[in-house]
Amino acid sequence: MADLLRVDSLAKRFGGIVATDDLDFGVAEGELHAVIGPNGAGKTTLIAQLSGQLSPDSGRIHFAGNDITAVPMYARSALGLARSFQITSLFLDLSVLDNVALAVQAHAGHSFRFWRDARREAELRDPARAALTRVGLSGRADLPASALSHGEHRQLELAMALASSPRMLLLDEPMAGLGPEESARMVTMLRALKKELTILLVEHDMEAVFALADRITVLVYGRVIATGKPEDIRSNAQVRDAYLGEQEAANG
Amino acid sequence: MNGWFSVRNAAIVALLLALVLLPVYVEMGGSRFLLTLFTRILILAMAAVSLNLILGYGGMMSFGHAAYLGIGGYAVGMLAHEGIFSGFIQWPVALLASALFALVIGALSLRTRGVYFIMITLAFAQMAYYVVAGLARYGGDDGLTIYKRSQFVAPLDLSNKIQFYYICLALLFASIYLVWRIVNSRFGMAIQGARSNDTRMRAIGFPTYRYKLVCFIIAGTMCGLAGALLANHTDFVSPAMMYWTRSGDLIIMVVLGGMGSAFGPLVGAVALLVLEEVLSGITEYWQIILGPLLLLVVLFARGGIDGLLGKVRHRVSHG
Amino acid sequence: MTLFIEQCLNGLQFGLLLFLLAAGLTLVFGIMDLVNLAHGSLYMIGAYFAATFVAWTGNFIFGVVLALGATLLVGMVVEVVVMRRLYGRDHLDHVLGTFGLILFFDELVRLVWGPEGLTLPLPSWLNTSMQILPGVDYSAYKLSIIVVTLAVAIFLYVLVMRTRIGMLIRAGASNREMVGALGVNIKLLYTLVFGLGAALAGLAGLMQAPILTVQIGMGENILILAFVITVIGGIGSIRGALVAAIFVGFIDTLGRAFFPDLLRMVLSKEAAATAAPALSSMLIYLLMAVVLVVKPEGLFSASGK
Numbered sequence: 009m010a011d012l013l014r015v016d017s018l019a020k021r022f023g024g025i026v027a028t029d030d031l032d033f034g035v036a037e038g039e040l041h042a043v044i045g046p047n048g049a050g051k052t053t054l055i056a057q058l059s060g061q062l063s064p065d066s067g068r069i070h071f072a073g074n075d076i077t078a079v080p081m082y083a084r085s086a087l088g089l090a091r092s093f094q095i096t097s098l099f100l101d102l103s104v105l106d107n108v109a110l111a112v113q114a115h116a117g118h119s120f121r122f123w124r125d126a127r128r129e130a131e132l133r134d135p136a137r138a139a140l141t142r143v144g145l146s147g148r149a150d151l152p153a154s155a156l157s158h159g160e161h162r163q164l165e166l167a168m169a170l171a172s173s174p175r176m177l178l179l180d181e182p183m184a185g186l187g188p189e190e191s192a193r194m195v196t197m198l199r200a201l202k203k204e205l206t207i208l209l210v211e212h213d214m215e216a217v218f219a220l221a222d223r224i225t226v227l228v229y230g231r232v233i234a235t236g237k238p239e240d241i242r243s244n245a246q247v248r249d250a251y252l253g254e255q256e257a258a259n260g
Numbered sequence: 261m262n263g264w265f266s267v268r269n270a271a272i273v274a275l276l277l278a279l280v281l282l283p284v285y286v287e288m289g290g291s292r293f294l295l296t297l298f299t300r301i302l303i304l305a306m307a308a309v310s311l312n313l314i315l316g317y318g319g320m321m322s323f324g325h326a327a328y329l330g331i332g333g334y335a336v337g338m339l340a341h342e343g344i345f346s347g348f349i350q351w352p353v354a355l356l357a358s359a360l361f362a363l364v365i366g367a368l369s370l371r372t373r374g375v376y377f378i379m380i381t382l383a384f385a386q387m388a389y390y391v392v393a394g395l396a397r398y399g400g401d402d403g404l405t406i407y408k409r410s411q412f413v414a415p416l417d418l419s420n421k422i423q424f425y426y427i428c429l430a431l432l433f434a435s436i437y438l439v440w441r442i443v444n445s446r447f448g449m450a451i452q453g454a455r456s457n458d459t460r461m462r463a464i465g466f467p468t469y470r471y472k473l474v475c476f477i478i479a480g481t482m483c484g485l486a487g488a489l490l491a492n493h494t495d496f497v498s499p500a501m502m503y504w505t506r507s508g509d510l511i512i513m514v515v516l517g518g519m520g521s522a523f524g525p526l527v528g529a530v531a532l533l534v535l536e537e538v539l540s541g542i543t544e545y546w547q548i549i550l551g552p553l554l555l556l557v558v559l560f561a562r563g564g565i566d567g568l569l570g571k572v573r574h575r576v577s578h579g
Numbered sequence: 580m581t582l583f584i585e586q587c588l589n590g591l592q593f594g595l596l597l598f599l600l601a602a603g604l605t606l607v608f609g610i611m612d613l614v615n616l617a618h619g620s621l622y623m624i625g626a627y628f629a630a631t632f633v634a635w636t637g638n639f640i641f642g643v644v645l646a647l648g649a650t651l652l653v654g655m656v657v658e659v660v661v662m663r664r665l666y667g668r669d670h671l672d673h674v675l676g677t678f679g680l681i682l683f684f685d686e687l688v689r690l691v692w693g694p695e696g697l698t699l700p701l702p703s704w705l706n707t708s709m710q711i712l713p714g715v716d717y718s719a720y721k722l723s724i725i726v727v728t729l730a731v732a733i734f735l736y737v738l739v740m741r742t743r744i745g746m747l748i749r750a751g752a753s754n755r756e757m758v759g760a761l762g763v764n765i766k767l768l769y770t771l772v773f774g775l776g777a778a779l780a781g782l783a784g785l786m787q788a789p790i791l792t793v794q795i796g797m798g799e800n801i802l803i804l805a806f807v808i809t810v811i812g813g814i815g816s817i818r819g820a821l822v823a824a825i826f827v828g829f830i831d832t833l834g835r836a837f838f839p840d841l842l843r844m845v846l847s848k849e850a851a852a853t854a855a856p857a858l859s860s861m862l863i864y865l866l867m868a869v870v871l872v873v874k875p876e877g878l879f880s881a882s883g884k
Contacts, residue, residue, distance in 0.1 A: 080462075082461075082462045082465050090464075097460045098457065109449070113450070119447050119449070119450040119466070122445045123442075123445055126445055127444065372871060374670055376814070376875070383807050383864055384868075386864075387861055391858075391860065394858075395857055504803065511671075511674070511678075547685065548686040548690065551686065552683055553679070555679040555683075557675075558679070559664055559665075559672075
């Protein structure tokens with residue numbers, strides 16, 4: 009299967025710190041590809057470069073056959089590449105439905121329309137409600153986003169990413185801060201989504217990663233040290249030393 | 261609107277009725293001064309409504325909005341000075357000049373955020389002030405008298421004070437309605453989203469810069485119209501119209517009335533200007549009271565009068 | 580040529596004066612994240628105090644020192660009573676709240692000293708000119724302004740870069756919570772920093788008093804320039820404020836002095852006469868516009884000092 013997302017020799021420094029170090033990897037269409045690594049491995053920097061929030065110092069990013077390295081952030085989502093945020097980044101003073109409707113609106117042509125009431129436009133509201141139903145938030149649609157719990161915020165994040173009907177999702181730690189019940193729910197949801205989209209998942213929650221991933225890439229100090237199927241990664245000695253070993257020791 | 265009847269809505273309806281009936285009251289023997297005062301209030305309320313669009317809804321803290329009052333006003337003043345009294349020429353020029361200025365200033369300023377944006381808009385407005393004050397031909401520092409108001413076709417006569425009041429009132433209502441429609445449209449949602457979380461807006465696919473710029477231009481143009489009205493009202497224009505403290509007054513009106521509410525700026529304008537009148541009747545040094553009062557509002561009543569009147573519970577509905 | 584040298588010195592002097600004002604502004608913003616529109620009021624109060632105390636005591640130096648102390652005191656009182664409640668709030672709240680302070684101070688000054696303004700005459704020993712180059716005489720007082728402000732700039736540099744307090748200031752600028760967590764009395768630090776800013780503003784105000792003006796509203800006029808300088812130099816950077824201030828001082832002074840002549844070469848006499856004052860005042864804002872287009876966060880951003 010061809011790579012939907014391909015990264016070649018990507019590099020990014022912040023002053024003396026090398027966040028991304030000559031990175032090569034690819035995500036095949038239809039797979040759920042997890043990226044793991046210890047803190048400071050450069051996972052969030054990678055997502056930021058993939059989504060266009062940061063510009064790499066060198067290297068190229070290809071999506072669906074196109075070189076998107078120089079494409080600005082707002083245009084990437086139009087190409088089918090959507091992202092969720094690790095730290096909740098929502099429109100807290102707007103309603104839950106408004107949040108998702110905005111994500112729909114972003115891809116429903118230009119927004120230089122000054123007269124019609126946007127909250128009554130079925131073209132915007134219907135897909136928004138559908139996305140909310142998919143993540144299980146349809147009952148909360150009219151509440152202000154600030155009234156939701158943290159777990160519901162993560163669900164809303166996902167709904168917004170879905171609302172743009174993307175080909176590929178960049179998920180930055182969707183489980184962050186979730187309790188065991190909420191995590192299980194998120195895993196079930198992601199498993200269902202897997203069938204329809206390509207997903208790049210950055211996560212610390214190893215249970216979720218091993219339950220969902222088709223392939224795993226391990227990042228240490230901005231470099232790929234291993235890529236492969238979950239069972240291969242689990243048994244890879246280098247990876248154990250660098251990362252999983254630490255984790256197991258910490259978990260006791 | 262859900263929850264139709266509330267203290268807040270009743271108060272607003274009462275205010276609107278009072279404004280509509282004011283000239284009738286004046287004709288029946290009320291003080292003529294009230295008409296002058298309230299015409300001024302209506303005009304500045306319109307300026308505040310335009311500021312609310314970018315400040316209350318758009319989150320763009322422009323501290324140079326009074327510049328457009330000056331630009332609109334001087335368009336009328338300068339043309340009148342050159343012998344062109346037709347409103348059909350003056351007013352479009354006022355609008356166009358304001359739009360152009362907003363385009364240039366907005367294009368530059370919107371490259372910055374937060375406090376930088378405040379300072380930049382402030383500085384550019386001051387620049388306009390100094391430029392105009394340096395134009396000796398048009399009165400410079402002393403200002404320019406306007407000997408004839410904008411001429412339209414009969415029966416419209418701007419020098420008729422009552423007619424002029426109703427023209428200002430009509431234009432004010434029109435601008436409130438226009439802002440309300442804009443804010444609830446797709447464009448308005450984009451602007452509100454950008455205010456709420458600009459990074460997220462860009463991440464989901466909105467090129468926020470261009471929407472904010474257009475919003476900025478709309479607001480500036482609307483304020484330019486208010487400026488043209490102001491010039492007609494006072495029969496005089498001076499650089500002081502755009503001094504940065506006037507921009508501060510406009511911000512006070514918006515905040516006092518309640519940001520991001522349709523009628524807030526009107527309430528704020530009424531409150532501020534009536535308060536000024538009342539206080540200056542009590543003491544010559546009324547700003548000594550106004551200053552700390554403003555500070556107290558900022559510290560304790562941030563939602564403005566609109567916030568105080570409405571319920572504290574967050575309402576996620578229209579308007 | 581002598582005119583040119585004189586104008587250059589005027590530009591330097593004006594720039595350094597602006598630096599004093601901008602330094603206080605940028606310090607307060609960089610460390611407390613506070614936008615203080617009332618900074619100009621402290622500038623005004625410094626001038627008024629100086630005019631008053633010099634007249635009372637009959638001694639220039641003594642009066643000036645008293646004025647400085649009084650402004651420092653006013654600054655610290657304002658910090659404790661008002662600013663403390665504004666920390667951590669939206670910048671718009673700062674802008675509005677300090678705008679209210681401006682109204683208050685302007686009116687207070689009018690109440691106490693009347694609407695007319697004051698004068699601060701120079702003592703005879705300062706009211707002379709000195710020969711700095713063969714054939715070039717320059718006001719001794721203006722020279723002393725240059726000397727004093729340069730001394731203050733050096734003092735600030737030493738303070739921020741080489742002392743423990745300076746280290747706290749720099750640390751506070753980059754990470755407020757950490758400094759607090761380290762057990763440093765943040766409240767006291769803030770009061771001192773704000774006081775320092777007030778003293779700088781007051782010093783600027785009283786130094787320009789004999790040669791420019793002591794009147795209500797003088798703070799507002801110069802505040803804009805100070806803000807433009809902080810934007811150009813980069814908020815939080817004293818070095819940036821110095822560079823930008825001197826630059827702005829030069830452009831404004833030389834611009835006003837020579838730009839009209841330049842215009843007259845290009846335009847007709849009448850057109851030049853009309854346009855010159857307007858365009859000269861625009862020069863600084865054009866500079867700011869250019870900086871904004873090229874480097875929106877300022878020439879030296881907050882992390883560098």
